[in-house]
Amino acid sequence: EAGVAQSPRYKIIEKRQSVAFWCNPISGHATLYWYQQILGQGPKLLIQFQNNGVVDDSQLPKDRFSAERLKGVDSTLKIQPAKLEDSAVYLCASSSPLAGGFEQYFGPGTRLTVT
Amino acid sequence: GIQVEQSPPDLILQEGANSTLRCNFSDSVNNLQWFHQNPWGQLINLFYIPSGTKQNGRLSATTVATERYSLLYISSSQTTDSGVYFCAVFRSFGNEKLTFGTGTRLTIIP
Numbered sequence: 164e165a166g167v168a169q170s171p172r173y174k175i176i177e178k179r180q181s182v183a184f185w186c187n188p189i190s191g192h193a194t195l196y197w198y199q200q201i202l203g204q205g206p207k208l209l210i211q212f213q214n215n216g217v218v219d220d221s222q223l224p225k226d227r228f229s230a231e232r233l234k235g236v237d238s239t240l241k242i243q244p245a246k247l248e249d250s251a252v253y254l255c256a257s258s259s260p261l262a263g264g265f266e267q268y269f270g271p272g273t274r275l276t277v278t
Numbered sequence: 279g280i281q282v283e284q285s286p287p288d289l290i291l292q293e294g295a296n297s298t299l300r301c302n303f304s305d306s307v308n309n310l311q312w313f314h315q316n317p318w319g320q321l322i323n324l325f326y327i328p329s330g331t332k333q334n335g336r337l338s339a340t341t342v343a344t345e346r347y348s349l350l351y352i353s354s355s356q357t358t359d360s361g362v363y364f365c366a367v368f369r370s371f372g373n374e375k376l377t378f379g380t381g382t383r384l385t386i387i388p
Binding site: 196206207211219254265267271 | 308309311313318319320321323326364366368370375376378379380381
């Protein structure tokens with residue numbers, strides 16, 4: 164079974180530029196999550212989708228971050244414009260209530276550096 | 279929200295040694311996961327263990343839900359075990375988030 168796929172793996176941009184990350188969850192997983200992990204800390208949830216609907220985006224900085232999951236499968240997270248403090252690893256995860264509930268599986272992450 | 283604390287924060291061991299990592303949480307949970315984050319940043323699922331004991335090779339985990347803690351045991355450590363170990367907990371009521379602990383950084387010296 165293929166795992167969660169993410170691209171790109173690394174991205175370096177200048178502040179005020181825009182960037183987009185892509186995630187393809189495990190096949191059949193209805194729930195998709197985006198996390199931000201700053202160096203030295205645990206991951207923090209940014210947004211959770213159930214199929215193509217948003218369940219929780221309370222910690223998403225909506226003035227600059229946006230995310231979509233239009234067909235209920237893959238998802239895109241965008242930052243526009245980027246700030247220095249956005250430098251972090253962005254992790255995508257998925258889970259399936261049908262597969263026994265709450266276990267989340269993570270992709271390899273995208274390491275973003277904002278200069 | 280729920281608080282998750284891990285100990286010790288750092289651990290340095292010789293190859294072949296055994297170790298115990300602890301995770302304490304402040305409220306009842308439906309889900310507890312242990313992850314290993316390798317030096318490349320990948321979060322690898324180790325255990326999904328809201329209660330009871332599980333074993334996988336040299337690793338085992340025990341969660342005592344009534345006392346709100348979980349333990350991860352690593353036996354006969356190898357250099358590839360190095361990295362950061364996170365526990366993360368989740369409560370389904372109120373659609374709460376998967377909350378990660380502070381992590382334990384394990385370094386195995388050859």
